[in-house]
Amino acid sequence: xxxxxxxxxxxxxxxxxxxxxxxxxxxxxxxxxxxxxxxxxxxxxxxxxxxxxxxxxxxxxxxxxxxxxxxxxxxxxxxxxxxxxxxxxxxxxxxxxxxxxxxxxxxxxxxxxxxxxxxxxxxxxxxxxxxxxxxxxxxxxxxxxxxxxxxxxxxxxxxxxxxxxxxxxxxxxxxxxxxxxxxxxxxxxxxxxxxxxxxxxxxxxxxxxxxxxxxxxxxxxxxxxxxxxxxxxxxxxxxxxxxxxxxxxxxxxxxxxxxxxxxxxxxxxxxxxxxxxxxxxxxxxxxxxxxxxxxxxxxxxxxxxxxxxxxxxxxxxxxxxxxxxxxxxxxxxxxxxxxxxxxxxxxxxxxxxxxxxxxxxxxxxxxxxxxxxxxxxxxxxxxxxxxxxxxxxxxxxxxxxxxxxxxxxxxxxxxxxxxxxxxxxxxxxxxxxxxxxxxxxxxxxxxxxxxxxxxxxxxxxxxxxxxxxxxxxxxxxxxxxxxxxxxxxxxxxxxxxxxxxxxxxxxxxxxxxxxxxxxxxxxxxxxxxxxxx
Ligand code: 16G
Ligand code: ZN
Numbered sequence: 083x084x085x086x087x088x089x090x091x092x093x094x095x096x097x098x099x100x101x102x103x104x105x106x107x108x109x110x111x112x113x114x115x116x117x118x119x120x121x122x123x124x125x126x127x128x129x130x131x132x133x134x135x136x137x138x139x140x141x142x143x144x145x146x147x148x149x150x151x152x153x154x155x156x157x158x159x160x161x162x163x164x165x166x167x168x169x170x171x172x173x174x175x176x177x178x179x180x181x182x183x184x185x186x187x188x189x190x191x192x193x194x195x196x197x198x199x200x201x202x203x204x205x206x207x208x209x210x211x212x213x214x215x216x217x218x219x220x221x222x223x224x225x226x227x228x229x230x231x232x233x234x235x236x237x238x239x240x241x242x243x244x245x246x247x248x249x250x251x252x253x254x255x256x257x258x259x260x261x262x263x264x265x266x267x268x269x270x271x272x273x274x275x276x277x278x279x280x281x282x283x284x285x286x287x288x289x290x291x292x293x294x295x296x297x298x299x300x301x302x303x304x305x306x307x308x309x310x311x312x313x314x315x316x317x318x319x320x321x322x323x324x325x326x327x328x329x330x331x332x333x334x335x336x337x338x339x340x341x342x343x344x345x346x347x348x349x350x351x352x353x354x355x356x357x358x359x360x361x362x363x364x365x366x367x368x369x370x371x372x373x374x375x376x377x378x379x380x381x382x383x384x385x386x387x388x389x390x391x392x393x394x395x396x397x398x399x400x401x402x403x404x405x406x407x408x409x410x411x412x413x414x415x416x417x418x419x420x421x422x423x424x425x426x427x428x429x430x431x432x433x434x435x436x437x438x439x440x441x442x443x444x445x446x447x448x449x450x451x452x453x454x455x456x457x458x459x460x461x462x463x464x465x466x467x468x469x470x471x472x473x474x475x476x477x478x479x480x481x482x483x484x485x486x487x488x489x490x491x492x493x494x495x496x497x498x499x500x501x502x503x504x505x506x507x508x509x510x511x512x513x514x515x516x517x518x519x520x521x522x523x524x525x526x527x528x529x530x531x532x533x534x535x536x537x538x539x540x541x542x543x544x545x546x547x548x549x550x551x552x553x554x555x556x557x558x559x560x561x562x563x564x565x566x567x568x569x570x571x572x573x574x575x576x577x578x579x580x581x582x583x584x585x586x587x588x589x590x591x592x593x594x595x596x597x598x599x600x601x602x603x604x605x606x607x608x609x610x611x612x613x614x615x
Contacts, residue, residue, distance in 0.1 A: 104179050106172040108443040108586030110158030111179060112147050115220025118155055122224040124178045125157045126211070126231025127191070132171060133209030133237050135200045136162040140240070142256040143232075144249050145215040145224045149297075149336035149361040152329040155220045157228070158249070160212070164257025164502030166445040174198075202236060209237030212256055214247035216300040216363045217329060248300050248364035250505030257502045271307045274511060277497030279311040281515040287316035288523030289514060290354040295345040297334030298323045301364030301506055308507050312514060322347045335361040335368045335464045335506075340538075342381050344373040356524060360506040366464040367506035369513065371528060382528055386460035387425035389513060390415060391433075391530050393458050393468060396516045398433055400495075401456065403488035408481055411474065414438055416447045416459035419556045419581050420538075423596050424531040432531070439554040443586060444504060465504040468512075470496045491519075534577070535600040537607035539593045541614050546584035546591050555583040567613045575602045580610055 104111050104121065111121050125143060133141040142160030150156070159167040159175065167175065174194045181187035195202060211232045215221035222243035229239050240259075247255075251270055258265035264272075292312070296302035302324035309319055323333040323345060330336065333345035338359040344350065350373050351357050357370040369384035394415050401411050414436045415429050421439075429435045438453075440446040444465055451457035455474035460466030470478075475496060481489035498515065500508040517523045543549075550560040558565040564582065572578045576598040585592050591614055595607035 104176065106167075106175050108445075109148070109166070110144075110156050111175075112150060112154055112156035112587065114153055115147070115155030115218055115224065116153075118157060118220070118224055119227045121179050122157050122227040123231040124181075124187070125159060125175065126228035127235045128171075128175055128178055128194075128231075129159050129211045129228075130209050130232045130235035130237035131191075131194065131198075131200060131202070132159070132161070132167070133211055134202065134235070135198045138208040138210065140210040140212055140256050140259045142212040142214070142252050143228050144247075144252050144363070145213075145218075145221045145228065146249055146300075146363040147218065148249070148363050148365065149330050149334055152218055152331070153220075155218050155224060157224065160253050160256045162256070162260055164253045164260070165448055166503070169445065209235070210259075211237050211239060212252060212259065213239060213241030214245050214249070214252035214255075215243070216249070217246065217298075217303075217325065218362075246300055246303060248304055248505070248507065250365050250500050250503050250508070251304065253502035254500050254505070273497055274308050274508065275311055277494050278308070278511045278515060279314070281491075281494050281498065282311050282315035282518060285315065285515075285518035287514075288517035288520075289317050289356045291318040291320070291356075292514070293320045293322055293348050293351065293355070293357045294510070295322050295333050295338070295348055295357065295359040296324050296364075297337075297345075297360050297362050298325050298327045298329045298331070299334070299360065299362035299364060301360040304364065305360075305507060305510075308511060312511070315514075315518070317514065330362045333359065335359040335366040338370060338381075339368045339383065339385055339463055342383055344370070344375065344381060348373075350374050354524065358506075358510055361464070364506040365504050367509050368464040371524070384527065385422075386462045386464040386466055387417070387422050387533075388527065388530065389464070389509065390417065390421075390458055390460035390466060391425055391428050392516055392520075392527050393512060394429060394435055395433055395530070396520055397456060397458065397468070397492075397495075398435060400488050400492050404481065404486060404492075405488075408477065408486070408489075412453075412455045414451070414454040414457045416440060416450045416457060418442045418447065418461055419554050419583070420462045420594060421460075422462065422536060423534045423577075423579055425533075428531040439556070441551075441555050442583070448503070460504075464506075464509075467501070467504045467508065468495075468499050469501060470499070534596045535598070535603040536594065536596045537600075537603045539607045539611050540585070540588070540590040541593060541611050542589070543591050543614065546589065549582065549584045549591060551581075551583050556581045558582060564613060568610055571606055571609050571613075575606050578602065578606055580606055582610060582614060 139162040147154040147156040177190045371382045373381040447459040458468040478489045578597040580595040597603040
């Protein structure tokens, strides 16, 4: 099959693309969309091989660069469980994408087949790859290339150049396909709408009006399908940045979280009004209140940490509601080092919950979350979800059967959750539902804790791989002298915390500092930057 595949136009394109070594990074391959044709073709092959290696369980391939500018694009693989590509396969992806020519590529592929004990030559080689893309103009060509790669490796393709989906929709569809249940886009909406109606109707809407900034991305096309229950519950919904402007430009979750400013086309929000921003592929969401059109810094940001605290508090009350006869429930919250210190204190001391810290990147948080019966994970940037273990769900169904209303409520929540990955549509509905069930609604949520002042800086260095970290990236093992300096600087500031880590998505080193005042946090970050540079 390989020689045939190499004759395809997409494969030829590969030869022309620049040979800079690409790393799979935190979330797939990313670069200018025009330079990814060969990468998409090769990733198509790998997604097919992965599906065949999984005895035909479906895998997925998404063409998106998330919150990055519109000229960029990316290719990300979805594993058979609906999650991110298994980490042991990331190096396979890097090996085939970095192959210099057709001979190298064939060798790389043969090595993968041997290592994973996949036989493409035998009669049986069924595999299926689901495809999706976001709204970037370079997407359709990349999907065509991926389709050629998938077919070349002998797997079936589900989807086409028109299969616009949010990234979490594709993750969900892969999961649902392999679970053997309803798995079409329509089924995704049906499930969310059904659960959301029972959670929202009959409650007082906690939010009178909601404005959703769709980042001019794919979320704008999908959000209307999950709004009926929200509007029926009395929340008026307005959509902004629905595609008329440039993707992720002056809008979207990343912009709002980093700049702490209103996205374009959204006015200041007053009492009872809530704003939400998706990123370009709708796997991240942050909320906000207040703000001013002049771009002042008076926006009250409700980021991933605040979302986590809201959801965790509600789940804690639900678990208490189940009562002692239900038996013990292992309940955990997962954060990264970027979680604001006040949020961690609130979870641990305020709610008395267990908090686990992991490395940056959803795959790490998700893996840690799987250890619990019930867990919530969020990155500060708004990427997260909650997970119910199969055994916990079984116990909930049993308890519901014996009349537990709390168990019924938790099961309804579980039906709004996307169990595969963080999902802006699902989290939006969850937050609205939880707010309507929690006394004090929006105001109480805003007041759960005050963020500790923090500063994030990025710094270009000759070789960011020289920095090695440990303890969920909170400390450097190398260079040791640099960590000693950071320790000294932290000791010199009040209520301070700081860390340095190499980015997984950009060629930079990131510095994060927290302290009692904004001035001290800024100073701490700048002093560390001087040591790093
Ligand atoms: C990717 C990750 C995101 C993480 C970010 C960190 C996924 C789906 N996305 O966008 O979770 O926060 O990278 O970027 O895992 P950094 O390594 O450049 O700081
Ligand atoms: Zn995204």
